[in-house]
Amino acid sequence: MRIITGRYKGRRFDIPRTFKARPTTDFAKENIFNVINGYTDWEETTALDLFAGTGSISLELLSRGCPQVVSVEKDRDHARFISQCMEKIGTENHVLIKGDVFRFLKSCHQQFDLVFADPPYALPELPTLPDLIFQYGLLKEDGLLVFEHGKHDDFSTHPHFLEHRSYGSVNFTLFK
Template sequence: MTRIVAGTAGGRRLRVPPKGTRPTSDRVREALFSSLEAAFDLDGARVLDLYAGSGALGFEALSRGAGHATFVESDRRAADVLKGNAKELGFGDVVIVNRTAEAFVAVEGEKFDVVFADPPYAVGDEELAKVLAGIVPRLAGEAVLIVERASRSGEPVWPEGVESLRAKRYGDTAVYWGQVRSDG
């Protein structure tokens, strides 16, 4: 069972697509958001949840005060589950995009303060590097990127303009943080 850990929707359950996704565990989300809230103000933040699956990361951010979330998911069944979760939770400012992360970052659009990328573990380093590089023009000043991968995969290649902040392992899962450099 996947649930929202804290905030206005704390304790509420999320439906999970029947197959093909690997929701971030409650333990990892709790630790990730404790760190995120200690370092950054989520209040009103614009959040992007790439490879969204059930939307656990984006919905957790909304529950903790983010003002908007865009969920990008290529699998139609998972996108339908996302729509159901958004309706059930009652969050208003939600956009669900049913396309690949690569296609989403290839077009111009709104800017984001926090980006979560939790690709399937099978997504290779080169493919992930292209997605991360593609999202850079859509990052607000000092935006944070959080990438979840299998711990055996290693840190992602951060694009130009993004610096590595920290990395944390949780068993088979590793979470990597990057931030837009403020060159001022």
């Protein structure tokens, strides 16, 4: 796993082989971040990374200058790995929540400029996540939700739909 650009550009982190996480490919990550660039001023963006997995997205957000990134990850080993990565880059702009995303959504009282959600594609509740994020008011006005999902999910009729991007088997839907 590598950081694509920003202050930590080129840094690599070896993901343990025992991990169940499916990290976003470098190709898809680079392309979706190019799209997000058009909507975001990184230095003024507070970000939330749901289903943080390996921490790849959180690291990229911090590298690009986000002053605060909150990562939510339930798996204990994955959370430990994310903590180790954050220690290696020496950031103090990161908060790791070790817990269930759905419980976090219900109890979170902070709003974010950017929410990045990369749930397991087979998660039964996957189709409900965009609605929950808007229902619980996690996005600031004009905030952006970037939602990674499989090719069989279609959110084009959602009232907050902005655009859809596909990079191989990786699909992103953006909501505003």
